[in-house]
Amino acid sequence: MLKLALLAGLVGFCAAAAKLEEVFAWKEVSYAWPNDEARNEAVKNGEYIRENNLPLGLERWKDKLFVTVPRWKSGVASSLNYVPLSPANKTASLIPYPDWKANTIPKGEEKLEDNAIVSTFRVSADSCDRLWVIDTGVADILGGYKIIAPPAIVIFDLTTDKLIRRYNLKPEDQKADASFFANIIVDVIPGKCDEAYAYIPDLGGYGLVVYSYAENDSWRIKHNYFHFDPIQGDMTIGGVDIQWTDGIFGLALGPADETGDRTVYFHALASTTEFSVNSSVLKNKTIALDSLSYDLYKIEGNKGEKSQTSASVFDEKANVLLFTQLVKDGVACWNANKTLNAQNVGMVAEDHENLIFTNDIKVDSERNLWILSDKMPAFLYKKLNPEEINYRIYKVAVDEAIRGTPCEA
Template sequence: MRRYVSFLTVCGAFAISSAIAPLEELFSWNQIDYTWPSLEQRQDAISKGTFAPENNLPLGLEKWNDKLFVTVPRWKSGVGSSLNYISLKQPIDKSSFLIPYPSWEANTIPSNKTDLKPDHIISTFRIKSDVCDRLWVMDTGVDDILGSYNVVASPAIVIFDLKTDTLIKRYELKKDDAKDSSFFANIVVDVDKDNCNDAYAYIPDLGGYGIVIYSLASDDSWRVEHNFFHFDPLQGDLTVGGVNFHWTDGVFGIALSNKLENGHRTAFFHSLASTKEFGVCTSILKNKTAATTPGNYYAFKVLGDKGDDSQTSASDFDPNSEVLFFTQLQKDGVACWNTKKVLAPENVALVAEDGERLVFTNDIKLARDEPYLYILSDRMPEFLYGKLDQSKINYRIFRLNVNEAIKGTPCAG
C-alpha cells in the first residue's frame, strides 16, 4: 500500500462485484457491407475477389459528433474499406452500411507503392479523435495479414481534420521504432485544447513489447521499452465463445487520466495476455531523453491486479468519475475500476455481461459529448480460428450509460 500511495503522490492522486446495467444495442450485422458508389462496382469487386463479405470483421470504434467510426482491419483478403463511419443522424438503421472515410479512393489498395497517396489507409485497427477535432489513425500498412501478409506501406500515423475531412499529416514510423515482431494495433492521443500543436501519440507495440511516442510539434518519434510491456506467461491461455487459443500479446491498452497539477497525466497500461494494470507519468514518455534512459525503470509502477480471467483488450478513462473502463474478454463483458482506489479484485465491478451478444468485447470508447460508453463485440476468435455462421448476428455495437453503470458498485464515489 505504501508503494501505491507513493506513486500517486509523484504523478497526482488517482472477488469481482457485479451491477449489470442495461445495454442499448445500436447496430448489429451478420456481415459487414459498405455504401458502394454503385451496385455494379460492388458486384465487380466480389467477382474480382477484392470484396469478400465474410472476411470483413469490424474491430475498432470512435465517436465524434454525429459520426461513429468503425475500423475493419485487413485480416484476410477482400476487405472493402478499412476506415469507415456510420452517420448517427436520425433515422438510424441497425444494419447500416459503413461509409468509407475520408473517401473510397483513400481506402483502395494501390496497385503499387508509387501510387500510394498521403491520405491512403491500408489497414487500421484502432483510431482516436482528440479535443482539437482531429482523427488519429494508426495504419499498419499490411493487407491480408493472415494470408499473404502483403506489406503495401510502412506503418504510419495518419491525421485528419474532422471538420473538413481533409488530411493534416502522414508520418511514417522510423525504422528503429519497430522490430521484426512489431504489431501496432492501437493509438492514444495526449493533447490540450488550448495548445493543439503540442500533441503526443502513444502507440503500443503488442508484438515487439514497446511503446512508440510521436510528437506532433517536433515531428519526431521514439521507442520506449520496459519489462512491464511483456505478456504474462501464465495468462496467455484464453477461452472465448467456446474457442480456446493462446496469445503472447504484450502491451495493448493505454488510457490517460485527467491532467494533473504538474501538467501531465497518468498513463494506465496493460498487456492483453495479463491481468495486471500498470502506470507511468506521461512526463517520462514525452521526454525523449528520459523515456529512453534505462535509469527510469522505476518510474513505471505496478498498480494492481484485476483478478482471475480478467484479460483486457481496450480500456478508456472517464474524466468525470475518474473511473477506468476495460473489456473483459473471458467474461463476455466490460468492467470498471475507480482509479482513486487500490486496484484489487474487490474494487473491480462487472458493469456489462452477455454470453451471447458480448462475445469478445474488442473495443470500447467513451463519448466526449455524452455520458455513454460505446462497446463493439465481434466474436473475433471464431473468425480467426474457425468460421463464423453468416446466418447469425456476429457483430454488434452498444452504448452504456456510464453513470448508471457504476451506480451501486465499488466504482462509484
C-alpha cells in the same frame, strides 16, 4: 433460499443487460458502394468477400461513429469507415473515410496516396477535432501478409475530412519481424493542439512508441512491464481455445494535472495486471530513453482471475478506468481512488451471447460508453455463422454503467 438466490441473480443479470442500448447489429457488414456495378465488380475480383470483413475498432465524433475493419484476410473493401448516428439504422452500411480511393489498395505501379489507409485496427479522435489513425500498412495479415507501406500515423481534420499529416514510423521505432501496431492514444490539452503526443503500443515487439506532433518525431521505449504474462496467455472465448502472446495493448489517460501531465494506465493483452507511468516520463525523450527511468513505472494491481483486457478508457468525472473483459464477455470498471484488486473491480456489462469478445470501448464527450463486440476468436480460427448476428455496438451512460458497482464514489 436457493430459489430466491437464483431468482435474485437472474434479476440482477437482466437489470445489467437492460442498461445497454443496442445501436448497431450486423450479421455481416456491407458498404455504401457508389453503385451496384461497383459492388458487383468488387465481388467478382475478390476485392470484397463479405465474410472476411470484421469490424474491430470504434470512435465517436459528433454524428459519426467510426468503425475500423482491419485487413485480416483478403476481400476487405475498406478499412477506415464511419456510420451516421442519425437517422437510426441498426444495419447501416459502412461509409469509407475519407473516401473510397483512400481505402483502395494500389494496383501495379500505382502510388499510395498520402491519405491512404491500408489497414487500421483502432483510431482516436481528439479535442481538436482531429482523427488519429495508426495504419499497419499490411494487407491479408493471416494470408500472404502483404506489406503495402510502412506503419504510419495518419491524421485527418474532421471538420474538412482533409489530411493534416502522415508520419511513417522510423525503422528504429520497430522491432524486426515482431512489431505490430494496433492501437493509438492521443494526449492533448484542449487549446494546445500543436503540443499533442500520441502513444502507440507495439503488442508484438513489446515496446511503446511516442510521437510528438510539435517535433514531428518519434522514439521507442522498452520496459519489462510491456511484455505479456506467460501464465495468462491461454484463454477460452466464445468456445474457442486460444493461446496469445500479445504484449502492451490497451492504454488509457487519467486527468491532466496543473502541468498538463497525466497518469498513463497500460496493460498487456495476455495479462491480468495493470500498470501506470506519468506522461512526463514518456513525453521527455531524454528521460524516456534513460535506463534510470525504469523505476518510474508503477504496478497498479491485479484485476483478478480471467480478467484479460484488450481496450481501456478513463472517465475523468467519475475517476474510473473502464476496461474490456475478454474471457468474461463483458466490460469492467475500477475506481482509481481505490486499490486495484479483484474486490474493487465491478462488472458494468456481461452477456455470454451478445458480448463475446468486447474488442473495443470508448467514452465520448457526452460520457457515453460505447462497446463493440465481434466474436473475433471464432472469426480468426473457425468460421462465423452468417445467419446469426455476429457484430454489435452498444452504448450506455457511464454513470448508469457503474451504478451499484464498487466503482461508484
